[in-house]
Amino acid sequence: MIDNNKKDKNRLRQAFIVASILVVILGVLCFLRDSPLFHAILDGNVHKVRALLDGNMLYAYLFLLLIMIIQNSFTVIPLILVITINLALFGFWQGFLWSWFTSVVAAYIICLSVRSVFKNRVIKRFNPEHIEKMEQNGFKYVFQARVFPFVPTSLINILAGLSSIQYKSFVLATAIGNFVYFFVLALIPAGLLSADINLYALAIIVIFIFGLYYVIKRIYLGHKNQILVRIKKIRDSF
Numbered sequence: 671m672i673d674n675n676k677k678d679k680n681r682l683r684q685a686f687i688v689a690s691i692l693v694v695i696l697g698v699l700c701f702l703r704d705s706p707l708f709h710a711i712l713d714g715n716v717h718k719v720r721a722l723l724d725g726n727m728l729y730a731y732l733f734l735l736l737i738m739i740i741q742n743s744f745t746v747i748p749l750i751l752v753i754t755i756n757l758a759l760f761g762f763w764q765g766f767l768w769s770w771f772t773s774v775v776a777a778y779i780i781c782l783s784v785r786s787v788f789k790n791r792v793i794k795r796f797n798p799e800h801i802e803k804m805e806q807n808g809f810k811y812v813f814q815a816r817v818f819p820f821v822p823t824s825l826i827n828i829l830a831g832l833s834s835i836q837y838k839s840f841v842l843a844t845a846i847g848n849f850v851y852f853f854v855l856a857l858i859p860a861g862l863l864s865a866d867i868n869l870y871a872l873a874i875i876v877i878f879i880f881g882l883y884y885v886i887k888r889i890y891l892g893h894k895n896q897i898l899v900r901i902k903k904i905r906d907s908f
Contacts, residue, residue, distance in 0.1 A: 711737060714751050720758050730759055735772045742776035745824045753852060754859040766856040770849055777827050777844045784831025793832050804833040809843045816847025850882060 710718040723730040734756060741747045757765035784792060793801075804811050812835070815826045830840045 707733070711747060711751075711755075714748070716751070716754055716758055719755050723759060727759075731768065734759075734768065735775065738769070738772040739776040739779060742773065742780050742823055742827055745822045749823065750855055750858065753855050757856060757859050762856065762860055766852060769856070770845075770852045773823075773848050773852065774841060774845045777823070777830075777848075778837070778841055780824070780827035781831040781837070781840055784828050789832060792828065796829065796832060800829055801833050804829045804835055808835045809839040812840055812843035813847045816844055817850050819851065846882075 707719065707722045710722065723733065734752065737747060737752055737755075741749055741752055753765070753769045756769045759765065760768060812826060812830060815821050
């Protein structure tokens with residue numbers, strides 16, 4: 671009974687925190703929706719965005735965090751555009767790392783929001799088979815979706831929120847997968863993936879991605895097998 675009360679209190683606390691974050695985000699969006707900066711983002715005008723944000727780095731960081739949250743919610747803003755703006759403002763490495771970090775934060779906020787506030791309203795709109803796949807494969811499912819994004823980012827975040835996947839597994843898979851995928855995307859505006867691309871460099875990048883995926887998959891399967899062995903031992907002991 672006490673445990674149930676604690677769980678209910680934790681859920682209420684999470685719901686309150688999420689609702690507060692969403693209210694702040696919506697308030698900022700309402701404030702910015704008619705601003706030249708927001709329209710420049712929607713128009714994909716990187717030079718204008720840079721001119722408007724240049725000289726106010728703190729505002730730039732916070733604004734682009736908000737933009738990444740929007741991108742992870744509705745995918746109305748192309749991801750490559752957000753990364754390009756970050757690179758134009760902060761340079762390659764800082765822009766890439768800020769893009770990656772904000773994507774993980776944004777994904778977690780959306781996942782937490784769906785699970786804490788919107789789950790009962792949204793779950794009927796999704797195929798139960800997709801949610802079941804997320805629950806069965808967890809880390810592997812999210813990681814594959816991040817590295818090979820055939821499914822929109824926002825959909826993965828929502829499915830994770832509707833499933834029972836642990837936040838730790840979701841965040842870790844998102845962090846590792848997005849790091850690889852964002853690095854490849856960052857090479858495009860940096861001019862390293864142009865028409866004159868070095869095919870050997872591209873081959874090395876592709877091999878690295880698949881090699882990293884193989885290593886992580888082996889670690890994940892090994893960890894999963896250890897858990898299954900422990901469960902079997904516990905069952906046998908009874």
